[in-house]
Amino acid sequence: MKGLSLFVGVLIASLSSIAFAADPIVLKFSHVVANDTPKGKAAEFFKKRAEELTAGKIKVEIYPNSTLYKDKEELEALQLGAVQMLAPSLAKFGPLGVKEFELFDLPYIFDGYEQLHAVTNGEVGKKLLAKLDSKGIKGLAFWDNGFKSFSANKPIKTPADLKGSKMRIQSSKVLEAQMRALGALPQVLAFSEVYQALQTGVVDGTENPISNLYTQKMHEVQKHLTLTNHGYLGYAVIANKAFWDGLPADVRGHLETAMNEATEYANKIAKEENDDALAKVKASGKTTVYEPTAAEISAFKKALVPVHKEKEDRVGKETLESVYKATGFDPSKL
Numbered sequence: 001m002k003g004l005s006l007f008v009g010v011l012i013a014s015l016s017s018i019a020f021a022a023d024p025i026v027l028k029f030s031h032v033v034a035n036d037t038p039k040g041k042a043a044e045f046f047k048k049r050a051e052e053l054t055a056g057k058i059k060v061e062i063y064p065n066s067t068l069y070k071d072k073e074e075l076e077a078l079q080l081g082a083v084q085m086l087a088p089s090l091a092k093f094g095p096l097g098v099k100e101f102e103l104f105d106l107p108y109i110f111d112g113y114e115q116l117h118a119v120t121n122g123e124v125g126k127k128l129l130a131k132l133d134s135k136g137i138k139g140l141a142f143w144d145n146g147f148k149s150f151s152a153n154k155p156i157k158t159p160a161d162l163k164g165s166k167m168r169i170q171s172s173k174v175l176e177a178q179m180r181a182l183g184a185l186p187q188v189l190a191f192s193e194v195y196q197a198l199q200t201g202v203v204d205g206t207e208n209p210i211s212n213l214y215t216q217k218m219h220e221v222q223k224h225l226t227l228t229n230h231g232y233l234g235y236a237v238i239a240n241k242a243f244w245d246g247l248p249a250d251v252r253g254h255l256e257t258a259m260n261e262a263t264e265y266a267n268k269i270a271k272e273e274n275d276d277a278l279a280k281v282k283a284s285g286k287t288t289v290y291e292p293t294a295a296e297i298s299a300f301k302k303a304l305v306p307v308h309k310e311k312e313d314r315v316g317k318e319t320l321e322s323v324y325k326a327t328g329f330d331p332s333k334l
């Protein structure tokens with residue numbers, strides 16, 4: 001009897017390994033931006049390396065541009081296991097209950113990518129990704145996009161210029177406070193809805209890294225863009241935890257390697273992609289691009305940095321202090 005069950009066990013194991021050899025594990029990776037963006041390109045890079053390294057044991061299917069799910073739905077789909085991987089922007093984790101991620105939305109908190117990496121590659125970054133475990137999510141990496149600028153149908157030179165304007169934001173309480181600090185009226189919309197909302201006047205303006213603005217053609221429906229670079233927009237690459245932990249160890253190891261390589265690639269191309277998109281926006285002649293003076297930037301900082309204190313409880317006082325320590329940011333010196 002014992003011999004028979006052993007035989008059956010061995011038979012099942014070998015049959016499943018035959019099935020495994022024949023059928024690759026499908027990993028659906030959904031995202032909301034165009035292929036031709038830092039995130040879109042990094043996702044393609046990950047797919048290529050994951051499939052090469054696992055010699056076809058993994059098949060990565062990428063669904064860009066909200067073709068499968070919009071912002072909120074994609075997070076639900078990941079938790080339910082309908083997709084296995086996403087890279088939502090850091091501004092979209094609040095509704096999941098991990099509001100500390102909104103620290104990345106604080107205006108002017110990072111003066112460039114180097115300061116940002118001091119946080120994402122350091123203790124705070126590690127702690128944030130670990131916080132996702134209890135939500136059934138495995139945090140894998142941070143991928144860069146870039147620094148956001150304001151756009152609208154009127155010139156924006158001072159904080160007062162956005163007063164009363166309806167501004168589209170991502171689903172972040174910090175971004176809501178940021179817009180209110182300008183006297184603007186924040187409106188949360190899914191990324192896939194922004195172009196039409198701008199075109200039809202549902203909202204007057206928005207904020208984006210230029211790669212997103214350009215690839216969604218938002219510059220065609222916004223007359224003015226001011227290079228305020230007032231906040232950061234980047235991503236956490238995440239997987240369904242049960243899926244990730246359930247992968248054969250060798251496959252998971254290869255995916256980790258592919259992810260490390262894709263992260264290096266993403267963070268290398270992000271600035272170039274945004275610079276390139278800015279050149280294209282300028283060349284299109286469809287919107288007026290304004291480069292604010294140092295005094296104008298300083299006025300935006302004065303108006304917006306108080307949001308750090310206002311939202312300290314939301315992002316966590318201790319976390320905020322760790323970020324200041326890692327970057328050298330001093331809110332009293334503006």
Ligand code: LMR
Binds near residue numbers: 033088208
């Ligand atoms: C947005 O909604 O503006 C961004 O999060 C889109 C993205 O994924 O870059």
